[in-house]
Amino acid sequence: MVSIIHSRGDRSLRDLVDLDKGIVAREIYVNEAIYQQELEQIYTRAWLFIGHESQVPNPGDFVMSRMGEEEVLLVRDRQKKLHVFLNTCRHRGMKVCRYDDGNTLIFTCPFHGWSYDTDGKLVGVPHHKAAFHEELIKDDWGLHEVAQMSNYHGSIWATWDAKAPSFEDYMGAFAPTIQWCFQSTDGEDNGVELFNPATKWRIPTNWKFPGFSFDGDSAHAAMTHRSVNVAAIGPQGDMEGGSRSGVKAPFSKTSYEMMLPELGHGGHNYMFDQPGVSDYADTWQTEPKEVDEYYRGTRVKKQAKYKDVYLHGGDGGTALIWPNVNIQPHRILIWHPHGVGVTESWRQYPVDKNAPKVVKDAQRRYMMRYGGPTGVTESDDMENWNYAFPASLGTVAQRLPYNFQMGIGHDFKDDRLPGMTFNYRIAEENQRARLRRWVEFMEAGSWDEIYPVNPKKNTDK
Amino acid sequence: MTTGREGSNADDLINVNNTVIITNLPEGQKIRLRDGSLAEVTANPRDGAWLFIKFLESSEDPSLVGTEDMVFATDVVGLGD
Numbered sequence: 001m002v003s004i005i006h007s008r009g010d011r012s013l014r015d016l017v018d019l020d021k022g023i024v025a026r027e028i029y030v031n032e033a034i035y036q037q038e039l040e041q042i043y044t045r046a047w048l049f050i051g052h053e054s055q056v057p058n059p060g061d062f063v064m065s066r067m068g069e070e071e072v073l074l075v076r077d078r079q080k081k082l083h084v085f086l087n088t089c090r091h092r093g094m095k096v097c098r099y100d101d102g103n104t105l106i107f108t109c110p111f112h113g114w115s116y117d118t119d120g121k122l123v124g125v126p127h128h129k130a131a132f133h134e135e136l137i138k139d140d141w142g143l144h145e146v147a148q149m150s151n152y153h154g155s156i157w158a159t160w161d162a163k164a165p166s167f168e169d170y171m172g173a174f175a176p177t178i179q180w181c182f183q184s185t186d187g188e189d190n191g192v193e194l195f196n197p198a199t200k201w202r203i204p205t206n207w208k209f210p211g212f213s214f215d216g217d218s219a220h221a222a223m224t225h226r227s228v229n230v231a232a233i234g235p236q237g238d239m240e241g242g243s244r245s246g247v248k249a250p251f252s253k254t255s256y257e258m259m260l261p262e263l264g265h266g267g268h269n270y271m272f273d274q275p276g277v278s279d280y281a282d283t284w285q286t287e288p289k290e291v292d293e294y295y296r297g298t299r300v301k302k303q304a305k306y307k308d309v310y311l312h313g314g315d316g317g318t319a320l321i322w323p324n325v326n327i328q329p330h331r332i333l334i335w336h337p338h339g340v341g342v343t344e345s346w347r348q349y350p351v352d353k354n355a356p357k358v359v360k361d362a363q364r365r366y367m368m369r370y371g372g373p374t375g376v377t378e379s380d381d382m383e384n385w386n387y388a389f390p391a392s393l394g395t396v397a398q399r400l401p402y403n404f405q406m407g408i409g410h411d412f413k414d415d416r417l418p419g420m421t422f423n424y425r426i427a428e429e430n431q432r433a434r435l436r437r438w439v440e441f442m443e444a445g446s447w448d449e450i451y452p453v454n455p456k457k458n459t460d461k
Numbered sequence: 462m463t464t465g466r467e468g469s470n471a472d473d474l475i476n477v478n479n480t481v482i483i484t485n486l487p488e489g490q491k492i493r494l495r496d497g498s499l500a501e502v503t504a505n506p507r508d509g510a511w512l513f514i515k516f517l518e519s520s521e522d523p524s525l526v527g528t529e530d531m532v533f534a535t536d537v538v539g540l541g542d
Contacts, residue, residue, distance in 0.1 A: 105506035105513070113510045113533060124511050126533040 017439050019432050022405030026392040028438075029206045035340035042323050042441045043068030047170045049325040049334060050074050050084055050149075050156040052182075054193035054353065055101065060118055063101040066336045066344070067158065072146070073097055073107075074156060077118040082151060084158040085120050085143040096143070100197055107143070116143050153182045154190035155327075163447040170451075173313070173419040174265045174321065180314045181327045184352040186298035187277075187305040192350035194332075195364055199347045201373040205385040207324060207343045211335040212438075214381075215267040215320035216257060216430025219406065224380045233376055235366050237286045251278030255425040257407075258313055258417070264437025266430035267326075269317025271416060275310045277303045287362040294359045298352065312417045320430070322437055330363070331371060341389055347372045404428045404435065474540060481537045484509040491541025494532060496521050499541050503529060510534050517541075 013034075016025035028034055048067045055063040056076040063074050064087070071087040073096075087095050089109035096107040096116060106123060108115040115124035120143035125136060146158040150167035155178060157167055168175050184191025203210075213220075235246050252273035259266025280299035284291040306315075318328040326333040334346040349367045351360050371378045391397060407427030414422055423429035444450045474485050481492065483505070490502045492512070497520055504513035514532050516525040 105504055106508070106511060108506065108508040108510045110510075115506075115508075115511050115531070124531045124533065126510075126535070 013439055013442050017435055019404075019436055022403060022408045022428070022432065023401040024404055024435060025401050026398050029208055030340065030389065030393050030398065032340045034442075035206070035337070037442060039068055039337065041444065042438075043337070045159065045161045045164060045441065045447060046323050047148075047150070047157045047159045047164060047167055047321075048323075049321070049327075049332065050158050052192075052194045052348070052350070053082065053151060053154050053156060053190075055196065056082065058103065060103045060105060061101075062097065062104060062107075062118075064097065064099070066334075066346075067146075067160070068337055071095065072158070073143075075118050075120075077120075079119070081119070082149065082156065083118075083120055084146045084149050084156070085116075086145075088144070089114055090122065090141040090143070114141075120145050153179045154192065155182050161447060165447070165451045170263070171321070172260050172263045172265065173417070174260060174263075174267075174319050176314050177267070177269070177317060177319045178321070178327060180311075181319075181329050182350065184298065184354065185295060186301035186352075191352060191354070193353040195349045195351060195360075195367070199372040200344060202338060202342055202344050203382050203385060204341055205343050205389040206340060207335045207337040208438075209385040209388055210333075210343060210345070210381065211320070211324045212431050212434045214333065214335075215318050215326050216259075216428065216434075218257075218268065218426040219428075220381075220384070224384060225377055228377050228380060231376065233369050235284045235286055235291075235362070247281045247283040249279045249281035257423040257425060257427045257429050258317075258420050259423075259430050259433040260419065261421055261433040261436055264322030264434050264441075265319060266433045267317060267319035268425065269313045269319075270315065271312050271414065272310050272315075275306070275308050277306050277311070277315060279303075284362060287365075288358055290356065290358045291362045294355060310416070313420060320434070322434060323441075330367065333371075341393075343385075345373075404431050408432070479539075481534075481539060482509075483512055483534050483537055486512065491517065492532075492537050493539040493541055495536045495538050498525065500532065501541075512537065 016028050050065045051074045059078045061076045065072050065074050073085045073087050075083045089096050091114045094109050094111040096109045106115045113126040117123045122138040122141045147160055147162040149158045253270040258269050280296045282292045320326045324335045332348040336344040338344040351363045407423045407429050411421050411423045411429050440450050484507050486502050486505055488502050492500055499518040500514035500516050502512050503515050512532050515529045519525040
């Protein structure tokens with residue numbers, strides 16, 4: 001068991017997180033030592049979202065991404081193979097790339113000129129003969145590459161830990177959700193591309209405020225987003241009273257919180273009372289008619305593909321993949337830690353890669369007014385996180401725990417989706433699942449202690 | 462191709478100090494190296510630091526002729542014929 005030592009004496013992390021009672025100490029959100037421990041225990045081990053293969057279509061293409069606090073480069077080498085490298089020269093640490101994206105033959109460090117091929121090999125060392133006497137073994141000093149990388153239906157994930165389970169094992173029963181989120185609207189696998197560039201901005205809060213709450217906090221919408229709903233920013237304008245989301249045709253289903261507590265993933269999704277996909281309801285009233293025509297057409301194709309399939313947990317839902325990325329059909333939200341009290345938020349937006357320009361433009365406009373740093377919905381969320389963090393910093397404030405008791409003890413299983421844990425659509429079961437996994441990762445000496453999942457061990461105090 | 466002696470611009474291949482501006486060298490350009498070799502630019506990453514070259518002449522090591530390598534900016538001393 002890993003302890004933290006601070007002015008209030010030795011206290012284990014399990015003293016700070018009591019999930020049987022739904023009580024969590026504010027300290028885990030504001031303590032610098034705990035934050036540094038998270039970077040080591042979580043962000044060097046977990047599978048992290050890097051980007052999408054559509055961002056690097058050609059040999060030599062690269063795009064900057066992040067793993068925790070650290071910058072990485074997603075690169076397609078000249079043999080068309082994908083790599084993820086830490087963006088730091090092996091000589092003296094300078095960044096070898098200071099562009100968000102581009103195409104290159106080599107990455108050259110501007111400090112001493114060490115240069116690396118797109119496959120990470122060190123290929124150019126100035127004065128290698130005269131100064132190094134050809135004694136530097138270039139093969140030993142290439143760019144540092146991730147231990148494992150996965151291209152899962154176009155989405156790219158990576159981990160620094162060679163002992164991490166495979167990506168599909170890491171995802172467990174949420175793997176199909178990821179697959180569906182990267183399908184185009186007609187149901188074709190890997191049918192999307194990402195709008196470029198990603199929107200990025202920093203908010204003065206701990207990454208767990210948005211990261212652990214975002215998908216699993218249905219209760220906040222009615223209060224936090226009331227004005228956005230009333231303002232009718234959705235694509236249907238003020239049709240049917242307006243909403244921040246689009247119109248949906250009736251299709252018998254029930255929304256639940258769904259999670260995998262043993263793996264830490266969770267979100268909201270549907271269990272369907274009938275197979276297949278709902279009919280399309282015209283929704284893009286504020287855009288040219290071609291947009292609805294396009295989506296109506298893709299819906300027909302998707303209906304044909306899934307005619308007899310119950311899409312439990314897989315159609316229209318959202319998932320936060322432990323530890324910090326929220327995957328939805330039209331949005332990818334990443335909460336990068338950037339300091340105990342700073343989070344760098346990234347938004348990336350998938351769109352059907354074969355959609356005509358008028359459709360892509362409409363989708364882009366909607367996403368910009370909905371989310372991101374200028375989107376009205378996320379401005380509401382940021383206001384909460386911006387103030388919850390400083391309000392939890394004080395000496396007296398830290399004596400008061402947070403309450404995560406909503407729906408506690410009311411979780412259940414459903415044979416239609418084995419392995420998944422359910423709760424009412426408004427609950428805090430998702431957040432308790434993530435906090436449980438947080439304790440496990442923070443205490444573990446290695447992946448051997450946290451995978452394969454041992455249900456009995458996970459409930460032991 | 463300008464020498465840049467009268468005043469330089471971004472497309473110059475040599476600046477007022479007779480330094481070769483390798484960033485601008487096109488593929489196929491012949492260059493002189495510090496050891497006297499003559500080489501041809503086969504690819505230019507345009508980083509101002511490196512060139513990919515093929516050796517055309519080398520009095521110091523004739524076995525290099527026809528081989529390909531990378532050369533660093535400070536080892537490029539002039540333009541070839």
